[in-house]
Structure formats: structure tokens, C-alpha cells
Amino acid sequence: MSIAINSEKCIGCGSCKTVCPGSLIKLNGDGKAYIKYPKDCWGCTSCIKECPVYAISFYLGADIGGAGSMLHTEPEGNILQWLIDRPDGSRIEIDIDRRESNKY
Amino acid sequence: MKTKRLKTDILIIGGGTAGCYAALTIAENSDAKVLICEKAHIKRSGCLAAGVNALNAYITEGKTPQYYVDYAKKDADGIVREDLLLTMSERLNAVTERLEKLGLVILKDKNGKYVTRGDRNLKINGENIKPLLAEAVGKLGNTTVLNRVNITDLAVSGGRVLGAYGIGIEDETFYIIEASAVLIASGGAAGLYKPNNPGFSRHKMWYPPFNTGAGYAMGIKAGAEMTTFEMRFIALRCKDTIAPTGTLAQGVGARQINSLGEVYESKYGLTTSERVYGTVRENAEGRGPCYLRTEGITKEQDESLLKAYLNMAPSQTLKWIESGLDPSQQNVEIEGTEPYIVGGHTASGFWVDTHRATTIGGLYAAGDAAGGCPQKYVTGALAEGEIAALSMIGYIADKSPESIEKSDIKAHIGEAERFLGAGxxxxxxxxxxxxxxxxxxxxxxxxxxxxxxxxxxxxxxxxxxxxxxxxxxxxxxxxxxxxxxxxxxxxxxxxxxxxxxxxxxxxxxxxxxxxxxxxxxxxxxIYGRKFVNSVLENGEIKIILRDINEGGAAFEHCDKQ
CATH class of the missing domain: 1.20.58.100 (Fumarate reductase/succinate dehydrogenase flavoprotein-like, C-terminal domain)
Structure with a gap:
């Protein structure tokens, strides 16, 4: 379980670094965020929800059956739009309204 | 290393669920100065960083706090403190309403009543529960939050806590904090045992890998009495992603089945530990893998499950999508996790009195750090934060912070510098x-x-x-x-x-x-009537067997300093 940060998209705002519950994300010499301790990521996706430019995705490690899909979210107001990009280029979108409770 | 010396009335170690709620309670009931030290950032720290899918401790209509006490007592087969369970249960509904006022979405029916899931649970959207608590704490006038300050030790003298020591993770600073009262709200302990996936995904675990048992360790080293560490918690989880199973079991009624398709859960019993045990036995006897039977649920249920997991354990939703099969098309394989020590689920932790005071003067514990009171979940941790906060306000009324001895400070700085030094x-x-x-x-x-x-x-x-x-x-x-x-x-x-x-x-x-x-x-x-407690004395662990008192009568430490 870990995250990938797209350094081309990253604007170096440090929001991901701030919220990481493991203090695992740092800024490199160019002021871009990177995950210094990828094996220590819990997979909580806090950083992904914070990133204003959607530069962070999250994936399942191969050791737990990951097959290369990347998950990220693009929040729009009350809607948390989750996007899953699969290796074949297809994309799946699941929208969650923050005002609605889980059914279960 | 730089040193920084701070003074406060109340120090809260850990800005998670219990710690944040304690700060809110103190601010509402006193003008005491509060300092929260958090090793990460309170916006997304502790076990609720990713969110939570339901409130699992609530007194539903027609039920009483005693009903909840009886449930938790049965699940732990009697090894509980009823006074702690009762005082917690009495506050569950009030803290829930408070959470709703802070902005938490709780499902209601058309009459404005909470919709329940089973006998004790409410349906919510808890993805943002931690940001909501953090935001409320941020508005408090007398509360300071020190993010990325990791408390490592308590300062204790003559049986009373005088403060704590910590290290700034980003500012390369050693902190010396003096306080009249200290709340341990640092959570439980993960990472003691080899995890399910010890390689790259070693931290894909149920409990936060950043909860290292710091509070327990500080208490043990300071000579506090601790209880019931032997009641470990092992969670029954979705295989690989270690995502929760309760949503499947209670949400869509999925039963535990073995590879032959037999429902085995009824064979072993339905307490938390029996559900794990049954799965272990079925595998050991050659009837694995075990699953939660989701095949045949409706498409609508599929969609709701994908969303529910995104709100608390996104990895499971990703897993379903990567496999190309929805839960209605494939049963969900389950496994037990490695054991954790966590007082919010079992009875491990500090031995506290009814007011959540530990056996060290001025030191209090709440949430996963406090023992004797299992099945707390989120609302129980809030309730304990509240109880401890009110107790601390009373305790500090006639006290001011005492100075920590120079020699003690020197020894602790010396240790940190030694680790940072040559060699x-x-x-x-x-x-x-x-x-x-x-x-x-x-x-x-x-x-x-x-x-x-x-x-x-x-x-x-x-x-x-x-x-x-x-x-x-x-x-x-x-x-x-x-x-x-x-x-x-x-x-x-x-x-x-x-x-x-x-x-x-x-x-x-x-x-x-x-x-x-x-x-x-x-x-x-004999042991069915005893708590196993312990105290570290002269470097040796001394075991104390204490009688279990039936009923919810208030409990005080008779040998308290």
C-alpha cells in the first residue's frame, strides 16, 4: 500500500506533508513533495484528499494483489469524486456526496 | 539539540478522538490552559485519519446504558470494569449529538430520528470526522496544539506527574513541558507482532501503524498500574486490504462461510474473539479459505458497498474494481490480523478509577489508552475524553505546575543526544x-x-x-x-x-x-474472577491479581498517592 506523487503536477504547497499521519512525506530540493518512506504508508488517503492539483494517487502493493490501478479523488464542493485509472487506460468514477450517510 | 520549556495547566498527549474531545470539554467548563501534543497533525491523526464508517456505540431507542454494559461484559466474558462501562455508556448519546452539531452527517428517518444499524449502531458519513474535531479544537482560545511533537516520557516525582518530555520531529527541538495534570490519549499499540503482509505492504494494517503504544510504555516506565494486556485484539478483516468486515456482516448480512460453502460462524459463537477463532480453526482443519458470503447481493448493494468502503478503507473498493468483480459476484475472503493492544476494543490499558485517573497523581487516561472498558469505539473514546477532562478540571483547581528537577531533565536530554550522537x-x-x-x-x-x-x-x-x-x-x-x-x-x-x-x-x-x-x-x-494487573518495580514486572467487582459501583484507587 502506498502512494505515488506526480512531481510534474506538484506545486509544492506542502498540504500532503502536513496531514500525513506518519510524517512520511517530505519536500525535496526543488520544493516538490515526495514520499520518503513508501513502505510505511498506511493507505489512509489523507494526502490525496488534500492535494489541490490532484497530483497524488494511491495503489495496492503487488504483495497484496495490486494490479496497477491508481486511485485519486477530485473533491468538488460537497461531492467527493473518486477516480480509478486502470492500466488499460480506462477510468472508473464513483461520486460520494459528503452530505449523505453510508447506507451500511 | 535546541531545548524549549513550556508550562501549561493540562497537557494532552495525543490529538486523536479522545484528546480532541477532552480539549473541547475543558474549554467549555473552565479557563484552564491546555496544550495538545500530537506526533502528526490533528487534522488527520490517529485511527480515524481515513474516516470511520459507523458509530458503533450508541444507546438505541428502548435500550439502556446497562444494556450496553451487559453486551460488552458478555463479549469480554466478564473481564470488565462495570463502573467504567456504565459511566461511558451514560454519555454515548450526548456525545453523538455533539458530533452531529460539529458537522458529522448521521442518517435520520423522516421523523428526524437516527437510523440504527442493529442494536447499538448508527449510520453516518464519517470520512471527515477528524477534520471536524480538529476544526472545533482550532477555535478554542485557551488551547494550543503542537503538531509534530512526539512525547516520549513522563516526568514523575513522588508518585505525581509533573509533565512530560518530547521531541519535535521537524524543528529538531527537545521539549520539556510542565503541567498540573496530564491526559494520556495516545491510542493503543500496533506493530508489536509480525503483520499479515510483512513486505512492501507491512503497514496495511487495521490499526494505525503510527500508534506505537507510547502511552502504555510511558505509564509502565513511570510505575503506573496497568491492566489486562493479555486480552489482545485480533480483528477479522478482508484479506490483503485488512479492511473492516462489520459493514459486510451487519450492512448486507453476509455470513462467514468456509470453502465448502458451510456457514461456520454459528459453530464457534459470535463474540468478537470467537469469530476470529472459528476462521483460524476452519483454515487449520483444511476447510479454508474462509469468506464473507456476498455473492447474490443486489447491484444496489454493490454500489453502496463500494461507496461505504471509500469512506473508510478505500483499498477494498480499489481491490474490487481491480478484480473486475463486484461483491455480488465474488465472496470476500477474510483473515485474522496480527494481535494489537487496544483499550477501545478490549480491556487493555491503564488501570484507572471511575474518574479515569491512573495510579499516578495527576495522570489520567482515555480512549484506547485506558483499560477495563472495552467496546468503546469512537463515541466511547469521546465519552472517556469528557469524563477525564471534567476530572482533571477538578484535580487542578488547587494545584499549580511544579518544576521538574534539573537532574531528571538532564538525564532525558542526555538520552536523546546519545541516540543522535557519534557511534x-x-x-x-x-x-x-x-x-x-x-x-x-x-x-x-x-x-x-x-x-x-x-x-x-x-x-x-x-x-x-x-x-x-x-x-x-x-x-x-x-x-x-x-x-x-x-x-x-x-x-x-x-x-x-x-x-x-x-x-x-x-x-x-x-x-x-x-x-x-x-x-x-x-x-x-479463579481467573474468571480476576483482573491481571501489573506494575514495574525496580525494573521487574510485578503481577497483581485484582478481584472483579460486580455492578457499577464507583471505584477509587485505595493506595493512590
């Missing part, structure tokens, strides 16, 4: 952590042995953990983050040592899997 350790912190997890896995009832152990194995575990404690003193750190890793390892080793002593002391098997002692495979009448 070479033959091992890295990571290597010793792996060694610790291997020892606990093999000799103290980890996944490897189906959670079972005997006295000979525990003796080996004790010896090997002792060796690792010695080796850990030689570790070296290049910066304060690495220094935090050394302290975290040392905390875990301290907790491991106590867990082993507690497992040895309960000479029975009261809870399958949670504490399965092969030398004593049955329940014992």
Missing part, C-alpha cells in the same frame, strides 16, 4: 523492529502459531525481547524523525515485555485467539 550500531531500528515482530509472532501467539502459545514459548519470547531491549540502546539516529523511530521501537518493546508477562499470568484460556494458552486450554473459575 555505530550494528543494527538499524528497522532491523530490530522486524526482529521484535518475529519473536512475538513465533513465541507469543502471533499469526504463525494460530495465535496460540504455551509457557515455554513465552519464556523464550521474554528472553529474546530482553535482548532486543539491550540492543535498542545502541541505536543511532541521523535526525529527529529517526530519533522518533528509535523511541517508537523502545515503546513497542516495553509493551511487548508487559504483554508477555500478562499472557503468562492468566493461567487459563478465557478468550480463544485473543489469549489462547495451550498449557491451560480451559477457562478457570
Amino acid at each position: 555505530v550500531s550494528p543494527y538499524t531500528t528497522e532491523q530490530l523492529e522486524e526482529a521484535m515482530q518475529t519473536v512475538m509472532d513465533s513465541y507469543a501467539g502471533g499469526i504463525k502459531t494460530g495465535y496460540r502459545y504455551n509457557e515455554s514459548q513465552l519464556a523464550v519470547a521474554e528472553r529474546k525481547i530482553g535482548q532486543l531491549i539491550t540492543l535498542s540502546d545502541q541505536l543511532r539516529a541521523a535526525d529527529n524523525q529517526e530519533l522518533m523511530y528509535i523511541y517508537e521501537l523502545k515503546e513497542r518493546l516495553t509493551v511487548c515485555r508487559s504483554v508477555i508477562a500478562h499472557l503468562r499470568a492468566r493461567k487459563e484460556t478465557r478468550w480463544h485467539s485473543f489469549a489462547e494458552n495451550l498449557d491451560y486450554p480451559e477457562k478457570s473459575k
Whole structure:
């Protein structure tokens, strides 16, 4: 379980670094965020929800059956739009309204 | 290293659920100065970083707080403090309403009543529960939050807490904090045992890998009485992603089945530990893998499950999508996790009185750190934060912070500087952590042995953990983050040592899997009436067996300082 940060998209705002519950994300010499301790990521996706430019995705490690899909979210107001990009280029979108409770 | 000295009325160690709520309570009921020290950032720290899918402790219509007490007591087979459960249960509904006022979405029917899931649960959208609590704390006038300050030790003198020591992870600073009262709200302990996936995904675990048992370790080292570490918590989870199973079991009524398609859960019983035990046995007897039966649920249920998991454990939703099969098309494989020590689910933690005061004067505990009161979940942790906060306000009324002795400060700074100083350790912190997890896995009832152990194995575990404690003193750190890793390892080793002593002391098997002692495979009448408690005295763990008192009468420490 870990995250990938797209350094081309990253604007170096440090929001991901701030919220990481493991203090695992740092800024490199160019002021871009990177995950210094990828094996220590819990997979909580806090950083992904914070990133204003959607530069962070999250994936399942191969050791737990990951097959290369990347998950990220693009929040729009009350809607948390989750996007899953699969290796074949297809994309799946699941929208969650923050005002609605889980059914279960 | 720079040093910074701070003074406050109340120090809260850990800005998670219990800690944040304690700060809110103090601000509402007094003008005491509060300092929260949080090793990460309170917006997304602790076990609720990713969110939470339901409120699992609520007194539903027609039920009473005593009903909840009876449920928790039965689940723990009697090893609980009813006074703690009752005082918590009495506050569950009020804290829930408060959460809603803070902005938490709770499902209501058309009459404005909460919609319940089963007898004790409410349906919510809890993805943002931690940001909501953090935002409320941020508005408090007398509360200061120090993010990325990791508290490593308590300052205690003459049986009273005087404050605590910590390290700034980003500012390379050593903190000396003096306080009239201190609340331990630092959570439980993960990472003691080898995890399900020890490789790249080693931190894909149920409980936050950043909760290292710091509070327990500080208490143990300071001589506080601790309770019931032998009641380990093992969660039944979705395989690989270690995502929660309750949503499947309670949400869509999925039953536990083996590879033959037989529903096996009824064969072993339905308490938390029995659900794990049944799965272990079915696998051991050749009827694995085990699953939660989701095949045949509706498409609408599929969609709701994908969303529900995104709100608390996104990995499971990703797993479903990557496999190309929805839950209605494939059953969800389940497994037990490695054991954790967590007082919000079992009864492990500080031995506290009804007011949540520990046996050290001025030191309080709440949430996963406090023992005797299982099945707290989120709302129970809030309730305990509230109770502890009100108790601390009373305690500090006639006290002001006392100065910590210079020699004590010097010793603690000296230790940190030694780890940061010159010298070479033959091992890295990571290597010793792996060694610790291997020892606990093999000799103290980890996944490897189906959670079972005997006295000979525990003796080996004790010896090997002792060796690792010695080796850990030689570790070296290049910066304060690495220094935090050394302290975290040392905390875990301290907790491991106590867990082993507690497992040895309960000479029975009261809870399958949670504490399965092969030398004593049955329940014992004697131990069924006892708490196993411990105190560290002159470097040795002293076990104290305390009687269980029936009923919810208030409990006070008779030998309190």
C-alpha cells in the first residue's frame, strides 16, 4: 500500500506533508513533495484528499494483489469524486456526496 | 539539540478522538490552559485519519446504558470494569449529538430520528470526522496544539506527574513541558507482532501503524498500574486490504462461510474473539479459505458497498474494481490480523478509577489508552475524553505546575543526544523492529502459531525481547524523525515485555485467539474472577491479581498517592 506523487503536477504547497499521519512525506530540493518512506504508508488517503492539483494517487502493493490501478479523488464542493485509472487506460468514477450517510 | 520549556495547566498527549474531545470539554467548563501534543497533525491523526464508517456505540431507542454494559461484559466474558462501562455508556448519546452539531452527517428517518444499524449502531458519513474535531479544537482560545511533537516520557516525582518530555520531529527541538495534570490519549499499540503482509505492504494494517503504544510504555516506565494486556485484539478483516468486515456482516448480512460453502460462524459463537477463532480453526482443519458470503447481493448493494468502503478503507473498493468483480459476484475472503493492544476494543490499558485517573497523581487516561472498558469505539473514546477532562478540571483547581528537577531533565536530554550522537550500531531500528515482530509472532501467539502459545514459548519470547531491549540502546539516529523511530521501537518493546508477562499470568484460556494458552486450554473459575494487573518495580514486572467487582459501583484507587 502506498502512494505515488506526480512531481510534474506538484506545486509544492506542502498540504500532503502536513496531514500525513506518519510524517512520511517530505519536500525535496526543488520544493516538490515526495514520499520518503513508501513502505510505511498506511493507505489512509489523507494526502490525496488534500492535494489541490490532484497530483497524488494511491495503489495496492503487488504483495497484496495490486494490479496497477491508481486511485485519486477530485473533491468538488460537497461531492467527493473518486477516480480509478486502470492500466488499460480506462477510468472508473464513483461520486460520494459528503452530505449523505453510508447506507451500511 | 535546541531545548524549549513550556508550562501549561493540562497537557494532552495525543490529538486523536479522545484528546480532541477532552480539549473541547475543558474549554467549555473552565479557563484552564491546555496544550495538545500530537506526533502528526490533528487534522488527520490517529485511527480515524481515513474516516470511520459507523458509530458503533450508541444507546438505541428502548435500550439502556446497562444494556450496553451487559453486551460488552458478555463479549469480554466478564473481564470488565462495570463502573467504567456504565459511566461511558451514560454519555454515548450526548456525545453523538455533539458530533452531529460539529458537522458529522448521521442518517435520520423522516421523523428526524437516527437510523440504527442493529442494536447499538448508527449510520453516518464519517470520512471527515477528524477534520471536524480538529476544526472545533482550532477555535478554542485557551488551547494550543503542537503538531509534530512526539512525547516520549513522563516526568514523575513522588508518585505525581509533573509533565512530560518530547521531541519535535521537524524543528529538531527537545521539549520539556510542565503541567498540573496530564491526559494520556495516545491510542493503543500496533506493530508489536509480525503483520499479515510483512513486505512492501507491512503497514496495511487495521490499526494505525503510527500508534506505537507510547502511552502504555510511558505509564509502565513511570510505575503506573496497568491492566489486562493479555486480552489482545485480533480483528477479522478482508484479506490483503485488512479492511473492516462489520459493514459486510451487519450492512448486507453476509455470513462467514468456509470453502465448502458451510456457514461456520454459528459453530464457534459470535463474540468478537470467537469469530476470529472459528476462521483460524476452519483454515487449520483444511476447510479454508474462509469468506464473507456476498455473492447474490443486489447491484444496489454493490454500489453502496463500494461507496461505504471509500469512506473508510478505500483499498477494498480499489481491490474490487481491480478484480473486475463486484461483491455480488465474488465472496470476500477474510483473515485474522496480527494481535494489537487496544483499550477501545478490549480491556487493555491503564488501570484507572471511575474518574479515569491512573495510579499516578495527576495522570489520567482515555480512549484506547485506558483499560477495563472495552467496546468503546469512537463515541466511547469521546465519552472517556469528557469524563477525564471534567476530572482533571477538578484535580487542578488547587494545584499549580511544579518544576521538574534539573537532574531528571538532564538525564532525558542526555538520552536523546546519545541516540543522535557519534557511534555505530550494528543494527538499524528497522532491523530490530522486524526482529521484535518475529519473536512475538513465533513465541507469543502471533499469526504463525494460530495465535496460540504455551509457557515455554513465552519464556523464550521474554528472553529474546530482553535482548532486543539491550540492543535498542545502541541505536543511532541521523535526525529527529529517526530519533522518533528509535523511541517508537523502545515503546513497542516495553509493551511487548508487559504483554508477555500478562499472557503468562492468566493461567487459563478465557478468550480463544485473543489469549489462547495451550498449557491451560480451559477457562478457570479463579481467573474468571480476576483482573491481571501489573506494575514495574525496580525494573521487574510485578503481577497483581485484582478481584472483579460486580455492578457499577464507583471505584477509587485505595493506595493512590
